[in-house]
Amino acid sequence: MPAETKLAPEKKLSASAAKLRLLKGLHCTMKFEKKAWAGGAHLVAGVDEVGRGSLFGCVVSAAVILDPEYRLRGLRDSKLLLPERREVLAERIREHAIAWAVAAIDAAVIDQINIYQASRVAMREAVSRLSPAPDHLLVDALRLDCDLPQYPIIHGDALSVSIAAASILAKVERDRLIREWDPVFPWYGLASNKGYSTPRHLAALREHGPCPLHRQSFAPVWLNPVPQEALPFPLGGPDDDSVDDSVVT
Secondary structure, three states: OOOOOOOOOOOOOOHHHHHHHHHHOOOOEOHHHHHHHHOOOOOEEEEEEEOOOOOEOOEEEEEEEOOOOOOOOOOOOHHHOOHHHHHHHHHHHHHHOOEEEEEEEOHHHHHHHOHHHHHHHHHHHHHHOOOOOOOEEEEEOOOOOOOOOEEEEOOHHHHEHHHHHHHHHHHHHHHHHHHHHOOOOHHHOHHHHOOOOOHHHHHHHHHHOOOOOEOOOOHHHHOOOOOOOOOOOOOOOOOHHHOOOOOOO
């Protein structure tokens, strides 16, 4: 009688890996934009934010009105793109979009009003900076406090090209801001982890405690209290001249 073949148990995916697998199976199209145009809208803005799950720094939002006459190829959720590709697409978006804007809400405000509300404030601020102003919004998962017609889309950055464009601009801008802080706080590895809960970052929090730019209301931060030194410069950035005036903090 032949021996039974034992199958190796299937390795369970982490929540983040399962989400990435789901996003890779979605198709980013102009379906939602076309529906808005068919309903009478002319200037449809995609809105998204980046950095909600980070332990460090600001949450950044972007709003983008794409030109329906110009096809930007390769737009998809920024999490699915290599950094170099994001930079290339961000430049093309800024060059060819009808309008774009970014806004940021810093860690101190996040601690005051919570990350969900801070994300909504950043999104609304980005929308308010668009010129010309949009007449319809496509928003990634959230509904904003404004009078404009809007349509929240779950996984919108993987389904709508306008939201994907906003996701790319927000990601590129936030990564730039976080990289500027890396030489100031080198032990956290910010240039590589962008403030997220990597093993190195968590180990640095246990050893050194948080810095003033960490989100003190987030559990991995407040569980590692260590006396902090005051920063010798404004919280806008390590060098005032390096901070982009287009970002609200």
